[in-house]
Amino acid sequence: xxxxxxxxxxxxxxxxxxxxxxxxxxxxxxxxxxxxxxxxxxxxxxxxxxxxxxxxxxxxxxxxxxxxxxxxxxxxxxxxxxxxxxxxxxxxxxxxxxxxxxxxxxxxxxxxxxxxxxxxx
Numbered sequence: 001x002x003x004x005x006x007x008x009x010x011x012x013x014x015x016x017x018x019x020x021x022x023x024x025x026x027x028x029x030x031x032x033x034x035x036x037x038x039x040x041x042x043x044x045x046x047x048x049x050x051x052x053x054x055x056x057x058x059x060x061x062x063x064x065x066x067x068x069x070x071x072x073x074x075x076x077x078x079x080x081x082x083x084x085x086x087x088x089x090x091x092x093x094x095x096x097x098x099x100x101x102x103x104x105x106x107x108x109x110x111x112x113x114x115x116x117x118x119x120x121x
Contacts, residue, residue, distance in 0.1 A: 012055040015048045023079050028086060038095040045072050045099030053107055065104050072096035
């Protein structure tokens with residue numbers, strides 16, 4: 001495994017641990033401003049999806065992004081089932097999914113830009 005792949009895997013694992021900690025900790029994170037938790041959900045799943053895609057380039061893109069969308073919903077659902085003080089929120093699940101979709105669009109733009117730049121050379 002080359003050095004960049006190792007870094008990508010380490011970053012993905014770090015993101016996965018951080019997102020899992022945030023989702024499954026007993027108390028919700030204190031809100032900084034109204035609906036700040038939605039911004040945190042979106043950002044967390046954006047980072048998770050991007051780092052995961054870079055770490056797992058050999059995985060079929062279609063299956064990867066579908067799996068990430070399912071994970072975004074299932075982690076929020078599991079939070080409501082596994083934590084007594086936490087509840088499932090459709091809006092949090094939606095923010096998770098939007099984070100993944102933003103990552104997909106961002107990744108698509110980067111890939112297209114790189115292929116465009118390669119054609120210009």
